[in-house]
Amino acid sequence: RKEVEQDPGPFNVPEGATVAFNCTYSNSASQSFFWYRQDCRKEPKLLMSVYSSGNEDGRFTAQLNRASQYISLLIRDSKLSDSATYLCVVVSGGYNKLIFGAGTRLAVHP
Amino acid sequence: DVKVTQSSRYLVKRTGEKVFLECVQDMDHENMFWYRQDPGLGLRLIYFSYDVKMKEKGDIPEGYSVSREKKERFSLILESASTNQTSMYLCASSKRTPDIQYFGAGTRLSVL
Numbered sequence: 049r050k051e052v053e054q055d056p057g058p059f060n061v062p063e064g065a066t067v068a069f070n071c072t073y074s075n076s077a078s079q080s081f082f083w084y085r086q087d088c089r090k091e092p093k094l095l096m097s098v099y100s101s102g103n104e105d106g107r108f109t110a111q112l113n114r115a116s117q118y119i120s121l122l123i124r125d126s127k128l129s130d131s132a133t134y135l136c137v138v139v140s141g142g143y144n145k146l147i148f149g150a151g152t153r154l155a156v157h158p
Numbered sequence: 159d160v161k162v163t164q165s166s167r168y169l170v171k172r173t174g175e176k177v178f179l180e181c182v183q184d185m186d187h188e189n190m191f192w193y194r195q196d197p198g199l200g201l202r203l204i205y206f207s208y209d210v211k212m213k214e215k216g217d218i219p220e221g222y223s224v225s226r227e228k229k230e231r232f233s234l235i236l237e238s239a240s241t242n243q244t245s246m247y248l249c250a251s252s253k254r255t256p257d258i259q260y261f262g263a264g265t266r267l268s269v270l
Binding site: 052056079080082090091092093094097139140145146148149150151 | 198199204256
């Protein structure tokens, strides 16, 4: 079983839609979580950290469910510019390393 | 802004060649990392370094070595390139561990 698993997608949604991605992780000792965004043929860039209480940044909301060991990313009012691959990142409890999911691809169309 | 610079965007090498990938960061970060990214597999950690002249193996170190002679520079070396090392290579740095990592633009390496 992979340490971090994501639905690869693609998620094809129209502009203005709300879309949600989930990511599951296997190490219950994991402490820190992030969402990164990666545009086609570009490097990953931090989108947002994920806090235990959940956090929101504009149209983006991240949630953590420790009991079920998953994190989620909700995007409201999707824009064409949101088209990208979204990487779930978990800090591995035993080694303090960042473990990256394979990513979920989002395609927003007019 | 944090800047992580990788020396080449694209490289084409032949099987058996020795390959050097260079990475430089300008934010005085302690930690530097080398990943490779392949479709469906995500980013996999090859090596990382917490300090000058210090290195630790990641999840897939076989066939690779690294060098960190200066704080700002972290080099990845393929001693004898093989076709299964064709991939996108990404360098990253962070101030602390664990912490947000900042990535370079990547080097797309093709080994023929």
